[in-house]
Amino acid sequence: MATRSRENWEVIIGLEVHAQMLTHTKIFCGCSTRFGAEANTQTCPVCLGMPGVLPVLNEKVVEFAIRAGLGTGCEIRRESVFARKNYFYPDLPKGYQISQFDLPICEHGHLLIDTPDGEKRVGITRIHMEEDAGKNTHDPEGGPSRVDLNRAGVPLLEIVGEPDLRSSDEAVEYLKSLRDIVVYLGINDGNMEEGSFRCDANVSVRQRGEAKFRNRVELKNINSFRFVKQAIEFEIDRQIEVWEEGGTVITETRLFDTQKGVTRAMRSKEEAHDYRYFPEPDLLPLRIDQAWIERVRGELPELPRAKAKRFVEEQGISPYDAGVLVADQAVAAWYERAVQAYGRGAKPVANWVINELLRLVKDSPEGIAATQATPEKLAQLLGLLDERKINAAAAKQVLEAVHGTGQDPAAVVEALGLGQVSDTSAIEAAADKVIAANQGQVEKYRGGKTALLGFFMGQVMKELQGKGDPKVVTDVLKAKLEG
Template sequence: MSVHSKYEAVIGLEVHAQLATVSKLFCGDSIAFGAAPNTHVSPITLGHPGTLPKTNRKAVEYAIKMGLACHCEIERDNYFARKNYFYPDLPKGYQISQHTTPICKGGHVIIKTTAGERAVHLNRIHMEEDAGKSIHDIDDKYTCIDLNRAGTPLIEIVTEPDIHTAEEAWLYVTEIRKLVRWLGICDGNMEEGSLRCDANVSIRLKGETKLGTKAEVKNLNSIRNVKKAIEFEIQRMIDIVEAGGTIQQQTRSFDAGNDTTFAIRDKEEANDYRYFPDPDLAPFHLSETFINGIQAALPALPAQLFARYQEVYQLSEYDAGQLCDDKATADYFEATAQHCSNYKAIANWMLGPLRQVLNETGKGFETLSLLPATLASLIQLVDEGKLSFSVASSKILPAVMLTNASPLQTAESMNLLQVSDTNELDAWVQQALEKMPEKVTEYKKGKKGLIGLFVGEVKKISKGKADPKLVTQLLEEKLK
């Protein structure tokens, strides 16, 4: 038994998602990414004396959306608190957050592991404002402060210590990113910092119930880094304990250059922050009407569609999973299914030729110019035997992709409609057989696999216009 297998890791994750509002949480300053430093600021963002913040209604709505999607209990009576600590990029000297009344309590997120589905339980989802940004690599002597991000609305999604492997953490953050994008409340762009993750990691001997001393790894900005940081921390802690050492409670950072973590400070406790209700922000009550309106407007969630695509549309688990990978893909499938009942064909086209086109440009289905009705018409032509899939995907699709011209008229104008006239097909079949007398002899001696070769030759002679099903029938008759 390896040393590693004696221990169980216990992991809690805190994911910060920047809400996709137009303005900040307590004022009208823009939250657009990429502006010149310190241009999206105002006296309220900077916390000037005499300024009064006002809560962004849309941010509250987005927080509730996430809570409902995660099966949370929505707190009806809410208030904001001041969280006091010094960061050079925190302009007010405190952060406005929620402490005793998170807007969403409990809940869970389902992940799919190799062992099957399991629920990762949540402790809370609360709202808070973001800090600014300290930049250390522009000037040799000074840290540069950009306060554009200060005051940006965030939700912090906090799990229970309910995760036990780096793989589970990776799956969970993947699911959270998918969910916030699906709901349209966050773009999930970890590179730009609109989704960030802190990981609290501890270890204990298997069978123990008491939690070990934890280390928090801050600001992991990619799903890969979440996995790598946790893997390193688990091994680091096991090595310390096995060597007879003591794990220190501390805050650490991740070095993506060598996949290791390093200590940056001792970890604060909640009472170090001296929380108290913000006197400048009125408490707010969420009415049943407001919450029910948000609930009614929620889109069908990935898990619901995944089940429906298998049960109602009879799609495979793979196809259903791929179509539910993001909302734009699912929306395009749903729209095409309004015009076409061959659901398997829709999936094949979307996950085959159409995805290939999109992958070449690095875009998603939300950018696709081909109308769902046009795709449905193309599928119908193939189903009716008027076009082969090969010709439809390689010749007709590129021709109608931008213009959404009629696939039938396009096929007619390009002289590509399949010929099902027996006399013409018969002539092409005869021509193909006459070109390969030796192969005909081999076929008659039992080499039946050669039928594909003959079909391919007829396809070549007919320039793709011969109906392959009828060609196969004619060939089999002639070769008896």
């Protein structure tokens, strides 16, 4: 589909996120939530929906919901109610899902995102607890479909955003910010590929200046930031085309075809009355006292946006660097330890973590935990640089060795013979040799092409096997070339 002109159209986007909570057991029974187990081995009469069984609410799920609400500025409802959401799919054993409807645990929150026009506040309508359904698997060759109920009853938070987003870029930024928050809070692992953090996008368009919303389409279960952007972009163009050609956008649920980059109709969009919600008769209303809320509030970690702001204001690093560091909670903690151990400023530490250390661990699923270079060892390495015992090129070699072996930087320098040459006589001898071999370049330098100093620096450093002290080499060369 060709990209349509959007000049006269405004895009309206609201995201609904399902975040699987990091509990060991399911929301209403004691079955394991471990991912990847053999099909239908993590089930019991409760999550299989057998007659006569009763759900028992997992207290940790409630605490995680409170944590999510406080982390997104929500009001925590002191009394909330579970409801039955009635629909019939093969992956829903009971024929209904236990969720929350008109009395959710969290309401009226927000989070902040960065846009080209500055900081933007995006509203969160509600956060509620519910159980997940099972998983249908289909044979592409036309064989039987199967149902795996290991996931049935796994605890979810549904986080419903306001329709405040106006572009696919804003939608992705919101989703990234929300994922960072729930990961920092320790309630979700942020894994979109495994489905533990998944997104539905409600998308509509209207003509600029129009006050009323037009029909919206729900894009279901998109499992990467890239696909969120692609799906929304396609849907915007599709809807504009429908309206401009005199048609009407149908309110429906659509799936995104990742291979072809298009959305396809799945089913008509259900409304709340289609689910015939009513209060769950097997669960009492949930009452939360203020002391519990305050205890959870007191245990909240510093969240990524506040941490990044502190790094910029207190440590003087750039907003970009702060954003890279706080994107991974473990990296941010590693970096802060290194800053404390180094004690001579944060900027050198940030540069080495972002440009060198993250490069060494980027292909490891363990992330920063994969390195044997501790924060204290990086601080020692930076100290060797400050004392001009090694140069920057040698320091990169040392860091790679420490990363793989855990040795002290000083021991690596000695073992590999990477100590910096600062002896003026040795550097002068190397400079004399290079100058004698490149008289043509010397004349050009003396004729005004001073950029050739870099050429001479490279040649001298080559003579010194990369160990020359750059400052001494520069001073010696300038004296000989300009003398």
